Amino acid sequence: MSRFPTGAATPAAIIDALKAVAGDPPKVRASFAKGRCVRGTYAASDRAVEITKSRSFTRPSRVLARFSVGGGDPEMADTDNFVLRGFSFRLGGDGHRSDILVQSAPVHFARTLDQMLAYLRVRMPGPGGKPDMRKVRPFSATNPETLHQASYIAAHPPPRSFADIVYWGVHAFPATNAKGETRFIKFKVVPVGAEVAQTKDEVKAKSVDFLHDDLETRIAAGDVRFNVMALLDCPGDPTMDVTVRWPDEDHREAIRLGTIVITGIEADEVCDVSIFDPANLADGIGHPPDEIFAARSEAYAISLAKRR
Numbered sequence: 001m002s003r004f005p006t007g008a009a010t011p012a013a014i015i016d017a018l019k020a021v022a023g024d025p026p027k028v029r030a031s032f033a034k035g036r037c038v039r040g041t042y043a044a045s046d047r048a049v050e051i052t053k054s055r056s057f058t059r060p061s062r063v064l065a066r067f068s069v070g071g072g073d074p075e076m077a078d079t080d081n082f083v084l085r086g087f088s089f090r091l092g093g094d095g096h097r098s099d100i101l102v103q104s105a106p107v108h109f110a111r112t113l114d115q116m117l118a119y120l121r122v123r124m125p126g127p128g129g130k131p132d133m134r135k136v137r138p139f140s141a142t143n144p145e146t147l148h149q150a151s152y153i154a155a156h157p158p159p160r161s162f163a164d165i166v167y168w169g170v171h172a173f174p175a176t177n178a179k180g181e182t183r184f185i186k187f188k189v190v191p192v193g194a195e196v197a198q199t200k201d202e203v204k205a206k207s208v209d210f211l212h213d214d215l216e217t218r219i220a221a222g223d224v225r226f227n228v229m230a231l232l233d234c235p236g237d238p239t240m241d242v243t244v245r246w247p248d249e250d251h252r253e254a255i256r257l258g259t260i261v262i263t264g265i266e267a268d269e270v271c272d273v274s275i276f277d278p279a280n281l282a283d284g285i286g287h288p289p290d291e292i293f294a295a296r297s298e299a300y301a302i303s304l305a306k307r308r
């Protein structure tokens with residue numbers, strides 16, 4: 001039974017809109033439809049315990065993960081510079097698993113579910129197969145925060161590899177340590193080694209699957225590694241608005257919780273049989289308080305039911 005009143009921007013309505021924007025391809029994820037399942041390991045840092053008592057983050061474990069390209073179209077070209085890249089991972093052992101989903105921008109494109117639904121509806125393709133810019137432009141003018149994500153992507157050069165991207169958890173997560181101290185953190189997942197971006201022209205010359213094709217070589221070379229960082233909150237941070245960054249976020253104190261090493265490609269079915277569920281968090285990392293987060297778990301379950 002949904003917690004959302006009938007007629008409101010429910011998770012189901014948002015899934016329908018995501019599917020419609022993507023042209024309704026059957027049996028695929030409503031979002032981040034194109035991707036590759038991988039496996040790896042997580043090793044905790046000594047300092048993780050200062051931030052969280054979560055057994056997912058303070059102990060070593062195996063990792064199931066998936067790299068992806070945003071949008072609901074499984075044929076999306078990896079050379080498209082204006083879509084998000086995603087990275088979902090599950091860490092922790094039996095009884096204390098956590099699913100963390102991060103993307104290549106530090107903000108979401110809508111502050112509320114109503115705004116998210118409206119954003120998607122104005123982008124539904126018209127008879128020509130493209131969104132009607134006469135609807136998109138006035139919506140953007142009156143909802144300028146819905147462009148923050150696209151502006152961030154446009155301002156950053158396209159990635160050369162899934163292994164070169166800085167990924168963000170976007171929401172403010174309450175983290176509690178063994179002393180019972182709770183504070184908000186944001187997840188930032190940073191490649192180990194330099195982030196090497198390429199120019200737009202270099203990307204154009206690549207194949208439509210280059211990000212996916214590159215993974216195997218990178219994994220064999222042992223250089224798909226990420227530090228999982230916790231950015232620490234300050235008083236007054238906007239913890240309810242996922243369209244804005246925290247003030248001075250790039251210079252925040254950050255603690256390394258641990259390091260993920262991707263060690264192999266998994267059969268895609270292993271990731272496809274279930275969802276990476278944002279609400280699946282072991283004790284020590286709580287649910288972010290914003291309304292976008294509250295809708296995600298139900299939305300992912302609906303998407304799973306539709307793609308089965």
Ligand code: HEM
Pocket residue numbers: 014015028029030031032035066067068085086087088101102103108116168169170171271274275276292293295296299300303304307
């Ligand atoms: C209300 C807001 C959101 C909705 C309704 C939504 C919806 C979805 C749906 C339906 C899927 C496909 C699930 C499946 O079939 O397995 C998905 C996947 C994903 N979402 Fe979201 N999403 C939202 C916000 C976000 C945010 C803020 C982030 C970034 C932190 C994010 C990152 C991802 C990633 C990385 C995937 C790929 C999961 C995978 O690899 O299986 N989403 N999203």
